[in-house]
Amino acid sequence: MDISRRTVLKIAGGGALVITFMPRVAFAAPNKLGSVRTGVQPGNKTRLVIETSQKPSYTLSYPENKLVVSLANTPTNSSVKPNLASGTLIKSITQTQSGDKLLITADLTKPVSNIPKSQIMILDPNGDNDYRLVLDFVAGTAKAAATTTSTTTVKPTSKKYVIVIDAGHGGKDPGCIGRAGTKEKTVVLSLARKLKTKLDDAGYKTHMTRNSDIFLNLDTRASIAEKNHADLFLSLHANANPSRSMKGFSFYTLSKKASDEEAQKLVDAENASDKIDVDGFERFPSDIRNTLSALQQHWVSEVSVEYANAAAKAFRNAGIEQQPGPAVRHAPFGVLRSTIPGALVEVGHLSNAAEEKLLQTDSHQNKLVDAIVKSIKSYDFDV
Numbered sequence: 001m002d003i004s005r006r007t008v009l010k011i012a013g014g015g016a017l018v019i020t021f022m023p024r025v026a027f028a029a030p031n032k033l034g035s036v037r038t039g040v041q042p043g044n045k046t047r048l049v050i051e052t053s054q055k056p057s058y059t060l061s062y063p064e065n066k067l068v069v070s071l072a073n074t075p076t077n078s079s080v081k082p083n084l085a086s087g088t089l090i091k092s093i094t095q096t097q098s099g100d101k102l103l104i105t106a107d108l109t110k111p112v113s114n115i116p117k118s119q120i121m122i123l124d125p126n127g128d129n130d131y132r133l134v135l136d137f138v139a140g141t142a143k144a145a146a147t148t149t150s151t152t153t154v155k156p157t158s159k160k161y162v163i164v165i166d167a168g169h170g171g172k173d174p175g176c177i178g179r180a181g182t183k184e185k186t187v188v189l190s191l192a193r194k195l196k197t198k199l200d201d202a203g204y205k206t207h208m209t210r211n212s213d214i215f216l217n218l219d220t221r222a223s224i225a226e227k228n229h230a231d232l233f234l235s236l237h238a239n240a241n242p243s244r245s246m247k248g249f250s251f252y253t254l255s256k257k258a259s260d261e262e263a264q265k266l267v268d269a270e271n272a273s274d275k276i277d278v279d280g281f282e283r284f285p286s287d288i289r290n291t292l293s294a295l296q297q298h299w300v301s302e303v304s305v306e307y308a309n310a311a312a313k314a315f316r317n318a319g320i321e322q323q324p325g326p327a328v329r330h331a332p333f334g335v336l337r338s339t340i341p342g343a344l345v346e347v348g349h350l351s352n353a354a355e356e357k358l359l360q361t362d363s364h365q366n367k368l369v370d371a372i373v374k375s376i377k378s379y380d381f382d383v
Contacts, residue, residue, distance in 0.1 A: 031056060031074040033102060034130050037083040038090050041136055045119075046088040050104060050133040055122060058133060062113055067106040069133070074102040089139055110139035117380055160205045161381050164225040166235035166335065167192035167208065171215025176240035178350035180357070185213065187359050188236040191347065194369045195234070202373060218334035225340045231381050232307070233342035234372065235335050238359060239323075240351040247352040248323035249315055249368075251308040252344040253301065255330035308343035311375035318371040323349075345372075 034051040041047045050056070050069060057072040067090075075097065082093040091107045119136040123129070167189040169175035175184025189210070196206045207228050209221045225233040239250070305328060312327035323346070333344055347368050348355045358364045 029054070030100075031071060033071070033074060033077040033080050033095075035080055035083070036093055036104065037085070038088045038093075039085045040087050043138070045136045045138055046090060048090065048106060048135045048137075050135075051129060052131050052133070055131050056133050060115060060135075062111070065108045065111050067108060067112055067115075067135075067137075069104040069106075069135070070098070071102040071104065073100050076102055089137070108139070112137050112139055160203065161231045162205045162207070162228055163199055163376065164207045164209065164228055164230040164233045164340075165192045165195055165199075166221050166225075166233065167210055168235055168237040168335070169215075170210050170213055173215055176238060176350050178240075178356035179244075179353060182350055182356050182360060184238040184240075184350060187238050187350070187365075188347070189213070191236050191365055191369060194365055195236075195372055198369055198373050199376065202377065204376070221335050225342075230340050232376065232379075233340050235333075235342070235344045237344060237346050239346040239349045241349055242351075244351055244353065246323065247349045247355040248321040249312075249327075249348055250323045250325075250346045251312050251328045252331050252333060252336075252346070253304040253308050253328065253342075254336035255301075255332060303341040304343050307341065307375070307379055310379060311343065311345065311372065314371045314375040314378070315368075318367055318374075320367060320371060321348075 032053040034053060035049075036051070037049050039047040039049070048067070048069075050071070052071065052074065056074070059070045061068045061070070076095045078095075080095070084090060084093070089108045089110055089112065091109055093107075094105050096103045096105065115135055115137045121132075121134040123132040123134060125131060167185070169185040170189070171185075173185065175188070177183050189212075192208055193211070196208055199206045207224065207230070209224045210216055221235070222233075308328045312322070316322060316327075328343075336342060336344060348359050350356045350359065
C-alpha cells in the first residue's frame, strides 16, 4: 500500500486499541509545503526530504524516469525552491496542483520502480524543522528493487514506536467474574504486565494505563494514550456469555453502532462503569475537535481494522481458539474513543469453565502475549 494513512492523524488502542470516532468535520485546515531538498545517503542512496506544516498524507507513483509524490489537502507554494544536492538521481523537481492534491514531481536520471516502506520515514517537528517526509531510494527495476528490500528487513531504529497497554476494569470494577471466582481485572492485569515486559525487550516504548488494582474511568484510559503520543493503544479484556459453552477470542474496533446484537450487549457491559456518549464530540478539547476530519475518521477505522485482522490471524496461527463468528467486530466502546488507532481484544471467556482455568495459567497467558507481540512486530506503523 503506497498511501501513508497513518500520517493523517495519530490515534491509538490493544487487547484493545484506542480509536476515536467523532462527527465529521466539513473541512480540515490545509497542509503547507515548507521546503524540498535532496541529499546522498550511505550506499549511494538518494534522499528526498519534503517538509510540511502538518503530518502529510501521501501516495507515490513511478512514471517513466520520474517519482511523483502526491500530498493530500496541500496547495502549491511557489516560494519554495528545491535545494538539489549533486550526486543524486534527481535532476529537477516541480510542483503542480491536481484538485486538492499537490504533486511534487522529481525528474530522475534513472528509473525507480518502487521505494520500500522500510526506506520511508515521517519525522516529527524538531528544532527549526516541521514534519518531514523522508524517502531514500536507489535506481532499479522491480526485480532489482525486490532484491534490495530483502536485505533491509530491519525497521529503522530512529523511531521507537509507543504502545499503550490498557488492562481493562480494576479497583471497584472487577469486570466479569468466572464461576470459580476468577476476576477479569486480575487476568488482564497479569497479561498487561507480561505484554509490557516482552514489548520492552523487543525495543518498543510502552506505557500501562494501570499497573495495580485501581479504577480508571474511560476518558482517563484514552487520555493516557493521547498524552504519550501512542502509535497503538491495546485494551485487554476477558469475555462472558450466557452460554457456558461459548469460548474463544475476538477483536473489536470502534463503530458508532455495534456490528451485531452480541457486540451491543458487550458494549453495554464494558461501558457500565463510566457511561460516555459515543457522539459526545463537544466534550473534547477544541484543538482535538479542530484536528479531526472526515478523512482522519476514515483513516482511523481503516488502520484499526487492518491491525485487528492481522492480530486475529496471529492468534489463529498460534493455535488460540477463536469465538464462533467473525474474528473482528465493531462496537461503540467508550475506551476506544481517542485520537489514536486501536482495537479491543477479548482474550477468552471466563464464563466457560475450561477457558477460565486456561486463562489463569502462565503458559496460556504467555501464548496470548506472544501472539500480540508477533502481530505488533509484523505491523507496518508507517502505512
